[in-house]
Amino acid sequence: MNRILKQNNRGIASVFGTVFILFLVIFLASTLFVSLYSYEENAQESIDIEQERVQEKIVLLSLSTNNVSGTEYLNSLLINNTGTIITRIRAIYIDNIFICDPTDSSLNPYDTYINPKDYLNVQLPNNLLYEPLSKIEVATERGIKSVEYEWMLRGGNQTDSPSEIQKIYFGPLLLDFDKFYYTKYEDLSDPNSWKPGWSVENSLEVVWNITVTNIDDRNLTINEYSGFTIVPNAEGAQKPWFIEPPNGQDTIFIPSNTTVSLIYIWDGPQSGATQSVYNQNQECRIFMSFFGIFHEKDGSTKPYGQTIPFEAVLLRDPQIEIVADPTVIAAGSSMTSIITVTVLDVMGLIADNVQVNFTTTLGNIPPVTITDSNGVATVTLSPGLTPGTAIITATAENAEKSTSVEIVPGTLTIEADPSTLAANSTTTSEITARVILNGSPLAGETVTFTNENPELGELLSPTTVTTDGQGYATVTFDPGTDIGTATITAEWGILPPLPISVEIVPGTLTIEADPSTL
Structure with missing residues (x-):
């Protein structure tokens, strides 16, 4: 009997042992599955991050500074996302010293995300001195970095490979x-x-x-x-x-x-x-x-x-272009030439709100203006009285370019139609002057007419006339009672008065009867 009970106890123990082992196997398998799943998930996340890092690349383009009482301070850094995914700038270092996280809203209120192939001007903290030999390093959220000398970004060319600046001293x-x-x-x-x-x-x-x-x-x-x-x-x-x-x-x-x-x-x-x-x-x-x-x-x-x-x-190369239109204007006239200057920074990007200084060797031009949002500054050259070649020079951002405008006398012609009038008649003569520059008529020019012999007649129209679209200005001459040669002159620009003559002759009176026999 006791043997039977012992055998039954052994059977129950075996069942419990089997169940326990089965439970332990299931528990270990579950734990291993969870661990493998977590490992695979973490590994995939690491792979995804690394793939993103491969697609991410930034380039430092230029550094802007502010001059305060002769001292240069850093202002902002232009960064180009040359990669294929959106990037975010998270750290600025100078000479391996952490300066700031530029995502700080007090510096860059719209954050520092940059779309692929796009640019962002990242504002830097105040009171950072411009040190040409210091290196600026920029890091993204994924840890991609770009580094460059301050002098290279301030005035160099990013497309040129930087060389180490030698600081070697032999002597005192x-x-x-x-x-x-x-x-x-x-x-x-x-x-x-x-x-x-x-x-x-x-x-x-x-x-x-x-x-x-x-x-x-x-x-x-x-x-x-x-x-x-x-x-x-x-x-x-x-x-x-x-x-x-x-x-x-x-x-x-x-x-x-x-x-x-x-x-x-x-x-x-x-x-x-x-x-x-x-x-x-x-x-x-x-x-x-x-x-x-x-x-x-x-x-x-x-x-x-x-x-x-x-x-x-x-x-x-100078990063400035200058164009004059037209390139020929008449001396002493109301003509002008529009001088247009385009200013670019050393990376070829537009430079707005930049002061442009102008000089000219002839004529008159405003001495200074400011570029607009397109990097363009425009001034007007007026000719003055002296003919010659005006050399107009524009200077901006350490760059200088010149262009030229020819200031020439122009041409004035005059004619009278008819050129002979009967004294004391009601017939008048049209005195017409024409202003021409390089073979083309000039509209809007002021021509002044003068009657040099007022005893022989008078000018009925206003004596100061503006040329029409074909360059013509016309007045009317009315003869008096005396006979002789009346001289009328036209004057324009720097040219001497140009005369035309109108002959005043006795009139002829004829009489006839019809019929002549009654």
């Missing part, structure tokens, strides 16, 4: 890269004309302004043979500029721990001849050479020489 003079400027030679006397020297328009006659500090414990004197030489990365001859010591001297004295600005003007030591940069787009290396003497503590002197090389001065 230390170059301040933040104070490296240029100006056109003709603007040398204008203290506000200096611009950063990292990007220079080609073909200009330029003057360089470079700041150095004597970090030696001895005083220095540099002489007129100290020069600044441009060497193109592409083929081309070297071009030197030499310093201009103040007050007509041959040397410049630089005390220890003193900072000075050196002006480089001439193509040879005090040659009096200016120098132009190259006329093609390219990057250049710069070599600054200093020659002079050390002033030793014991009162003696020792020869001194030093070279500072650095790279990445970019020569570029």
